[in-house]
Amino acid sequence: MILDLHSHSIASDDGRAKVENYCQWIERKGLPLDGFVLTEHRQFDDASDYRALEDRFGLLILKASEVETEYGHVLVFGVNDDLRAAFDFARIDNPIAMVLAESERCGAVAVPCHPGRPKVGMCAHWETRGPVEGVRIVETLNGGSREGENEIAERYAEEHGWSRIGGSDSHIVSHIGRCATRFEEDVRDIDGLVRALRGGRFDAVRPEID
């Protein structure tokens, strides 16, 4: 099963893609995706209901969040009321150690994304501020990365034994599915995604190449 674990819709301030248009693009292009996860910036989009689109297009559409920390951006899967009460998703200076620990405590999974990217990726901060405890998974394939950034992420994952996910980081329709994550088991909902991420049987892929 292949899911794009990092995408943004118009619910994000810099997103230009409607969720329906992502679905139409996946169908029209025949992309080998079984679904995607909306990871809106600095918020959790509680209000939107995509069940009708899921039925219409035969895709799994899940919701997560991309929060910001002093070590860069972090995807959080399995957002719930406890986690939303634990820290302010809108802040750009959340302590990464707290985000990782609270996600663990609340039954969610936190994944530093585009870690090889300057300023908003974890690796550069790791060099200057020191190691971070609690990292289990990182995004080693990010569709918005510039040359060399994914390679830095891959090197860190290799050195530290972290698991790897992929996501397109799409903000426009045509970028969906550029990178994704292949799971060995079926994922049917957000709880299943959290279980699968905790299980560790997945890898980052480029769907149209791999």
Add this chain to the structure above:
Amino acid sequence: MTAEELKRKFTGWVFDEIDLDITSESLVGFATACGETLPKFTDPTDPDFQGVPNYLTRIHGTRALPEDFPVEMHRCFDAGKSVEFHAPVRPGDRIHGTSEIADIYEKSGRTGSMLFIVHRMNFFDQRKTHLATVDWRLVQREFDA
């Protein structure tokens, strides 16, 4: 001042108002510049002649920001506009526009932290019909409270 403090102080109140008259020439000129070809947007003799839905994005107030707003303009750039269309603009309309700061927030990107200031203009015609809401985002780079 932090982004949250700025938001508390400057959002939610009108700091500028303007009035202007709409002409056919202005509507046609803007539509043509946009590459529009539909007669209802380009031909003043069309029975449904009106401005293109984004016409009012061309209108600015007399001030970009409230008086005393602490921003370093040399580190700012225009992050674009979005428009929510409510009703058409017609030639002969007298438009009333109000400006307020709708939101202030931070985000971090490849170039560092940024402060986003959302300048919202609401436009009404002479019948008080709400025509459009235009959000203009101004960004200050390397924002450091």
